[in-house]
Amino acid sequence: MTDVVDLNALKNWMDSQELGSGEITNSHLLTGGTQNILMQFDRSGRSYVLRRPPIHTRQNSNKTMQREATVLSALSGSNVPHPGFIAACDDTDVLGANFYLMEPIVGFNVLNGLPDLHQSSEDLQRRMAFSHMEALAALGAIDYKAVGLENFGKIDGFLTRQAPRWLEQLERYKKYTEWPGLGNAESIDAIAGWLDENCPASFEPGVLHGDAHVGNVMFRLDSGEVAALIDWELATIGDPLIDLGWIIATWPEVDGTETLMLEVAGWESRPTIEELIEHYGKHSHRDLSNINWYGVLACFKLAIILEGTYARYCAGKAPKDVAERLHESALRLIARALTLIDKS
Missing domain, CATH: 3.90.1200.10 (Aminoglycoside phosphotransferase (APH), C-terminal lobe)
Known part of the structure; x- marks a missing residue:
């Protein structure tokens, strides 16, 4: 998992945002590879989904993540069914790219x-x-x-x-x-x-x-x-x-x-x-x-x-x-x- 997402770096960033404490557990990829990466994990009894660009980022990958986070944050509390926004990071030094955290979706595609x-x-x-x-x-x-x-x-x-x-x-x-x-x-x-x-x-x-x-x-x-x-x-x-x-x-x-x-x-x-x-x-x-x-x-x-x-x-x-x-x-x-x- 650490070759896709550095869990220790993620944990330290979450500490700075006061998003739980302790170790990250039950981490697993929902998607990965050439497409945007989705990883679900637990911390302090709460489940999260992390979304970030692919490992080999494209030219506008970081901007795209920022825009996604912006619109999901804006929709919070609305009657539009959307992934619940939690937090975003635009410091690429943390995981090598912009990313954001959202609530897991219970459902099917x-x-x-x-x-x-x-x-x-x-x-x-x-x-x-x-x-x-x-x-x-x-x-x-x-x-x-x-x-x-x-x-x-x-x-x-x-x-x-x-x-x-x-x-x-x-x-x-x-x-x-x-x-x-x-x-x-x-x-x-x-x-x-x-x-x-x-x-x-x-x-x-x-x-x-x-x-x-x-x-x-x-x-x-x-x-x-x-x-x-x-x-x-x-x-x-x-x-x-x-x-x-x-x-x-x-x-x-x-x-x-x-x-x-x-x-x-x-x-x-x-x-x-x-x-x-x-x-x-x-x-x-x-x-x-x-x-x-x-x-x-x-x-x-x-x-x-x-x-x-x-x-x-x-x-x-x-x-x-x-x-x-x-x-x-x-x-x-x-x-x-x-x-x-x-x-x-």
């Missing part, structure tokens, strides 16, 4: 399959999806200024700069000369043009999660309620309907067609995308008349993000199996974006 209770109940399965929408609506309703997040994002031009930013990202992949491009270039241009022409003229700023697909949710073991939205590294201040757009982009179609191909076992009774939009609308005052625009944007953005791995694979810089799977997802997302445009 659908990517690991559904518990027997949930597999056996259509009502619970539908409730899970609706509870997710309520959690996102509650997040969007937070008064970001009142909770100290006024400087957490750049609001001016937030929507108008989205499509050009991601189109520019796609252009950067051309440096990998072996990369054939993301599907039909005319389709990409058509989507970018439609987003530009139909961009909402205004929006009400709020907190958004930034990566709101169902894989970033923990559900309660005893009900269909959300236990916590997790993985807050893309959270910012902007238009919260971006999160609902993310759902439109990633939720399975009625015929079972998936864009992300998450392979969630046992979740057969899911509401339709239209039902989810309607349910979100019942719990939010926001205008959903332009919601297809957010769905198209989410498809466009996520497709370009995923395609980056395939572009690197074409240059021999990423594994084939992962790259090809993500490329297939990117193509499905572009197809869904075009379908949404046709419906608008």
